[in-house]
Every structure is written in structure tokens, then in C-alpha cells.
Amino acid sequence: MTKKPRVSFNLSPGELDQALAAWNRDLDVMAPRRIKGRGRMAGQDVIRYAPVVAGNDIEWRQKSTFSPKVVLFPPNETLFHLVGDRIVEPSGDRPERPLLLFCRACDIHGVDRLDRVFLDNGPAPDPFYQRRRARLRFALIECATSMENCFCVSMGTNVAKDYSLSIRFLPDGGALVEVRDADLLAGIPGTAAAADFSPLFVQEDDSPVRVPDSDALAREIRENDLFDHPMWEPYSKRCIACGRCNFSCPTCSCFSTLDATSEDTPELGVRRRVWAGCHVDRFTEMAGGHDVRTDYGSRMRFKTMHKIHDFQQRFGTHMCVGCGRCDDQCPEYISFSTCINRVADIVERKAEG
Ligand code: SF4
Ligand code: SF4
Incomplete structure (x- = not known):
């Protein structure tokens, strides 16, 4: 993956779908998805991380119920099987392709906190986490205004700088996209109009906190x-x-x-x-x-x-x-x-x- 000077585009809904299809050829792509009727109460939806192949798959208007932590640190993970005196690693869940993960600035900081726990908190990194983390690249979902109960500004996590692309989803189904990595640039359709876009970061919390000294x-x-x-x-x-x-x-x-x-x-x-x-x-x-x-x-x-x-x-x-x-x-x-x-x-x- 090579870094290039960032460039940005205004993608129509069809062009966003084309870009996602192109990125899916070389990468796994995951984002928050709305799962109808699977929420904690009858009739409620849940929004959780899942593979996406089109713009409509991505739930960007609301906060996800579960964070991207599930991708790095699954709720129920088989570490290994014991077969007699042999240790056998599970063969199914060892994807090799890079993973492009759509998430907000606070959640990129959340991954940083997990890194400290699983990679920097002992004599050796946790190999199960490390393997998943090595695949990860971030697609930053712009958060220009605070959502209910959010206080990322108070915690200093409203701005993220380490990402491969950033995106502002538009109400018509299209998106403004800033691309930083050359290989992702190749997925942008040739018809896409150039834009002057870089993401805004929320500056005021819905629920401000004062963290004690x-x-x-x-x-x-x-x-x-x-x-x-x-x-x-x-x-x-x-x-x-x-x-x-x-x-x-x-x-x-x-x-x-x-x-x-x-x-x-x-x-x-x-x-x-x-x-x-x-x-x-x-x-x-x-x-x-x-x-x-x-x-x-x-x-x-x-x-x-x-x-x-x-x-x-x-x-x-x-x-x-x-x-x-x-x-x-x-x-x-x-x-x-x-x-x-x-x-x-x-x-x-x-x-x-
Ligand atoms: S504080 Fe946590 S554990 Fe206690 S009721 Fe609320 S969600 Fe459940
Ligand atoms: S506000 Fe803080 S404690 Fe609550 S879920 Fe988010 S990161 Fe965890």
C-alpha cells in the first residue's frame, strides 16, 4: 500500500457502489449495517458490523449498537482445538486479505485503546488480536455533529488522523470521498467528479463531561x-x-x-x-x-x-x-x-x- 497526496471525489450513488465493488475485489470491506428486527426489544433493529458491497448496505445516519471491537476481538472466539496431544488452530477464521473498516473517529481511538491492552500490555502481544489488527485499514465516517449521549470532544477523541480514506455520506445515496492510499484510488470510477473534500470533526458534545484532573x-x-x-x-x-x-x-x-x-x-x-x-x-x-x-x-x-x-x-x-x-x-x-x-x-x- 503506497500513500499518495490525498485527492477527493464527489461520487453519485452508482459510483459509490462501483467503488465499493472494486474495493471488495482486493479487500474485505466492513461497515455498520442495520439488521431489521434483531434489536434488544421486540420490533427494534440492531446496527452492527458486517460485510458491505453497496452504499445502501451502510448505516451511516445512526451510531452502531456494537462497536468495531467485534471485528478484532470477537465475542466468542475459538483459540485452538486439542486433538490428543496436538494443538490445532481453527482453519475457518484466518482471513488474509486487508480489511477496510468504516468507522467514526471515536471508534478509531477505541481501536488504539484495544491496541494498548492486547499489544502493549505484557511481555508479548496477543497473537490472535495481532493477526486481525495487522489487516486493518480505516475508512473514516465523518461525524460533523454530535449524536445522542456522545462526549468524544470532552475525551479528545473527536479527531482522527490515521485513515486510508474518509467519507461523507450524502442524503441522495452518493458520497464525498477523500482517498489517501493509491490502491484505493484505483477503485474510484473514472466518471467520478473531482471535489474539494476533507472531513469535518464534531466540535460540541451532546453530553459534555468534565474529566477530573x-x-x-x-x-x-x-x-x-x-x-x-x-x-x-x-x-x-x-x-x-x-x-x-x-x-x-x-x-x-x-x-x-x-x-x-x-x-x-x-x-x-x-x-x-x-x-x-x-x-x-x-x-x-x-x-x-x-x-x-x-x-x-x-x-x-x-x-x-x-x-x-x-x-x-x-x-x-x-x-x-x-x-x-x-x-x-x-x-x-x-x-x-x-x-x-x-x-x-x-x-x-x-x-x-
Ligand atoms: S450500568 Fe451496565 S450493567 Fe448496569 S444496568 Fe446499565 S447497562 Fe446493565
Ligand atoms: S462512552 Fe466510554 S465507557 Fe461508555 S461505551 Fe463509550 S468508550 Fe465505553
């Missing part, structure tokens, strides 16, 4: 027992531990490793990893049955501290990218942005006096 927050935890503050109590009553906030989050990266063997054929087995989440029952249960966070408010506290404090202490950037999906998906209308602002109120009040 890291040192002040650390002091509050250390000296004033923020962990035992009454602010966490309402979450104990409201949260139902469904885990939707974890599973829709682009940066939640916890998993359980499950081994299964066959009773009637003991030489066969399989190791899988499946998503787990800090809100879900038994997440912190240890051998012997002791569970360190049975209270739901303490789980909210743990998630909050990880998203806006601990991760930053370790990696220098906040884990939360402000996509607002946790708020979108919570059946109890628990707002994470409100929670962050409550923590900020406590820290700022203490700092003032």
Missing part, C-alpha cells in the same frame, strides 16, 4: 475514600448487572478463557475466549467462591475508575473514548457521562476547599 482524583481516592463515597449507592439499586454497557463499549476488553472437553471423546477439546464484563455477576469470583465485587455500585465505581483514571495512569490516555454507547444501551437509563461529572464535582469541591 488525574492527580486530584488520585488524591481523592487516597485521602478521602472516594471508593466509599455515597455517590455509588444509587447504582447498587439501579444497575441490574446486564453488562450491556460493557459489551457495547469499544474499549472494554475483558474476557474469560473457557476450556471444553468431550466426555465421550476425551482426547478432543477446545479453548475459547468469550467476552466478560466488570458489571456482570461472577466476573470477580475467584477459586473457592470468594467474589470481591458483589455490590453493583462497586462495579460502577470500578468501571468508572478504569475508564477515566487507572488506564490513563498506565498508558497516558483515558480508556473511555466518549462514544456514549453505554448510555444508549443501558436498560436502566444509567448515564456514564453523568457519573463522570459527579466524580468531577466531588474532586473539584475538595480541591476548592
